[in-house]
Amino acid sequence: MMNKKMVSNSFNRFMPYLLRYPKEMVAAVFLGILSGLTTVLMTYYMGKSVDTMIAKGNVDFVILMQLLSTLGGILVITVISQWLIQRLGNRVSYLSVAELRKDAFAHLNRLPLNYYDQTSHGNIVSRFTNDMDNISVACSAVFNQLFSGLSVVIIAFFFMLKLSPLLTAVVLVATPIIFLVNWLVAKSSQKNFSAQQKIVGEISGFVSEMVGNQKIVKAFQQESVSQKRFEALNQELYVRGQKAQFSSSLTNPLSRFVDHLAYLSIGLVGGLLLLSGHQAITIGVISSFTIYSSQFSKPFIELSGITTQIQTALAGLDRTFEIINQPEEKPDGQHAFVLSNVTGKVVFEHVDFAYTPKKPLIQNFNLTALPGETIAIVGKTGAGKSTLVNLLMRFYEVDNGQISIDHHKITHVTRDSLRKNFGMVLQDTWLFDSTIRDNLTYGNPTATDAQIEAAMKKAYIFDFVTRLPKGLDTLIGTSGIKISEGQRQLMTIARTMISDPPMLILDEATSSVDTLTEKKIQDAFLQMMEGRTSFVIAHRLSTIKNADKILVMEQGAVVEIGNHDELIHKQDGYYRALYEAQFKNQL
Numbered sequence: 005m006m007n008k009k010m011v012s013n014s015f016n017r018f019m020p021y022l023l024r025y026p027k028e029m030v031a032a033v034f035l036g037i038l039s040g041l042t043t044v045l046m047t048y049y050m051g052k053s054v055d056t057m058i059a060k061g062n063v064d065f066v067i068l069m070q071l072l073s074t075l076g077g078i079l080v081i082t083v084i085s086q087w088l089i090q091r092l093g094n095r096v097s098y099l100s101v102a103e104l105r106k107d108a109f110a111h112l113n114r115l116p117l118n119y120y121d122q123t124s125h126g127n128i129v130s131r132f133t134n135d136m137d138n139i140s141v142a143c144s145a146v147f148n149q150l151f152s153g154l155s156v157v158i159i160a161f162f163f164m165l166k167l168s169p170l171l172t173a174v175v176l177v178a179t180p181i182i183f184l185v186n187w188l189v190a191k192s193s194q195k196n197f198s199a200q201q202k203i204v205g206e207i208s209g210f211v212s213e214m215v216g217n218q219k220i221v222k223a224f225q226q227e228s229v230s231q232k233r234f235e236a237l238n239q240e241l242y243v244r245g246q247k248a249q250f251s252s253s254l255t256n257p258l259s260r261f262v263d264h265l266a267y268l269s270i271g272l273v274g275g276l277l278l279l280s281g282h283q284a285i286t287i288g289v290i291s292s293f294t295i296y297s298s299q300f301s302k303p304f305i306e307l308s309g310i311t312t313q314i315q316t317a318l319a320g321l322d323r324t325f326e327i328i329n330q331p332e333e334k335p336d337g338q339h340a341f342v343l344s345n346v347t348g349k350v351v352f353e354h355v356d357f358a359y360t361p362k363k364p365l366i367q368n369f370n371l372t373a374l375p376g377e378t379i380a381i382v383g384k385t386g387a388g389k390s391t392l393v394n395l396l397m398r399f400y401e402v403d404n405g406q407i408s409i410d411h412h413k414i415t416h417v418t419r420d421s422l423r424k425n426f427g428m429v430l431q432d433t434w435l436f437d438s439t440i441r442d443n444l445t446y447g448n449p450t451a452t453d454a455q456i457e458a459a460m461k462k463a464y465i466f467d468f469v470t471r472l473p474k475g476l477d478t479l480i481g482t483s484g485i486k487i488s489e490g491q492r493q494l495m496t497i498a499r500t501m502i503s504d505p506p507m508l509i510l511d512e513a514t515s516s517v518d519t520l521t522e523k524k525i526q527d528a529f530l531q532m533m534e535g536r537t538s539f540v541i542a543h544r545l546s547t548i549k550n551a552d553k554i555l556v557m558e559q560g561a562v563v564e565i566g567n568h569d570e571l572i573h574k575q576d577g578y579y580r581a582l583y584e585a586q587f588k589n590q591l
Contacts, residue, residue: 014321021100039085040155093147126209135320142317153303178266196248343417348375348537355405366560380548383557427505431512437481447503463498508538
């Protein structure tokens with residue numbers, strides 16, 4: 005929930021983004037003063053014009069025409085200056101928010117993996133879309149009114165004071181009341197705006213999840229369940245949004261009500277002064293003063309009219325800075341060096357790790373993988389297989405113990421160089437919206453056509469790609485052709501082959517392909533894995549028979565280790581039980 009201190013902090017942190025454009029700000033200040041001056045002068049000359057109409061049939065047309073000509077010129081200057089202020093306001097607002105979005109995204113790339121594991125992806129996306137857009141719109145609206153409005157207030161005040169100090173006092177009594185109304189309403193409604201933006205993020209995350217997994221929803225007939233969940237979130241948004249909008253919507257009419265009372269007071273006091281024979285008060289003065297009082301209070305009323313936008317933007321700023329406030333991934337050590345010329349000896353020594361402190365997962369884990377060895381990791385779901393990979397890649401840091409590669413602690417080398425030495429093929433395929441060529445060369449942008457072609461043949465996608473109209477330059481994704489999950493996984497395999505890393509991590513890499521293709525890919529993998537240290541996480545035990553070492557994990561601990569032949573003949577062993585479950589008739 006957002007409090008006053010958080011709002012102030014978020015706003016103060018956003019100010020440097022606005023101040024990155026000093027030329028535009030100086031120009032806006034100049035144009036604001038010019039616009040304010042011309043706006044007040046228009047009112048002044050309008051009063052003078054009224055006073056040229058002395059009585060019925062007694063009008064000084066010469067002076068009236070001069071005044072009207074002057075008013076026309078002032079009007080043109082006012083319109084042009086206000087138009088330029090709007091242009092500058094839009095430019096500064098959207099450029100500053102673009103810089104904020106860039107900084108937030110850059111920070112997002114530096115966050116540890118556990119942030120993504122614990123935060124709804126749709127909620128993150130909502131901060132870069134809905135929240136940022138709200139900031140831009142509100143910032144532009146405030147900017148367009150701030151400079152000219154402030155100038156009008158100051159200049160109108162001096163003109164009013166010159167015309168009648170007593171009538172000026174009447175206007176000044178109403179202004180603090182308008183401020184008080186705005187402050188009270190904003191204070192009471194801001195928490196609802198914060199809650200509203202939070203729920204918008206939750207809805208974005210929910211919709212993103214449901215749309216991305218619609219096949220699963222339909223397969224399990226969960227349409228009604230997801231509909232009820234969405235309606236519950238939608239209803240909560242309605243309630244919060246209604247409260248926020250209702251309280252905020254009171255600001256403008258209440259401010260106008262106070263302002264209209266000021267009009268009546270000016271008319272009453274001005275009329276009494278005129279009837280009493282006050283020499284400085286004329287019909288033109290009262291007419292001008294009525295407009296001056298409107299101009300004086302107009303900026304405050306207009307700001308109250310965009311209170312909703314301002315409060316929504318402040319909530320968006322707070323949600324944006326929540327991302328920037330997240331602690332970054334621990335930087336590489338001052339003396340961290342680039343890992344190169346890797347032979348592939350990997351050692352886990354007394355490694356402990358837990359995602360949450362009270363639930364230890366891996367305890368006193370030890371493993372030595374010699375250069376070129378294939379290490380298969382098997383076990384039940386949740387046994388800690390993928391966690392070993394996360395620790396090896398430093399997506400998560402070990403709690404105790406150490407991991408080393410070629411006798412170098414991985415905490416002593418740069419993360420980029422560590423990860424560059426591994427090629428990963430995961431169960432969850434990821435391809436981005438671009439050409440097939442861009443996707444295949446993602447890990448090796450300088451790959452030649454010959455390297456790409458060789459990898460495609462080994463991954464059995466060469467024929468598929470060559471049959472496409474544009475071959476490697478065919479677009480895939482939302483703006484291109486749709487490919488099957490199996491083809492997507494074959495492409496990720498080819499991508500890893502093209503990157504040609506010295507070590508491999510294969511996490512159920514053939515789970516989405518048919519048995520025949522799986523056999524062919526296994527042959528390709530054997531060629532690719534030759535001479536490379538490889539870690540293979542597998543549920544299909546037929547794919548790891550030739551592994552040098554098979555680790556059988558249970559609740560984060562290695563309960564068995566050995567090759568296939570050793571483990572299969574072990575009576576009452578974990579591996580034997582797993583193998584029997586899959587190949588009961590082959591023992």
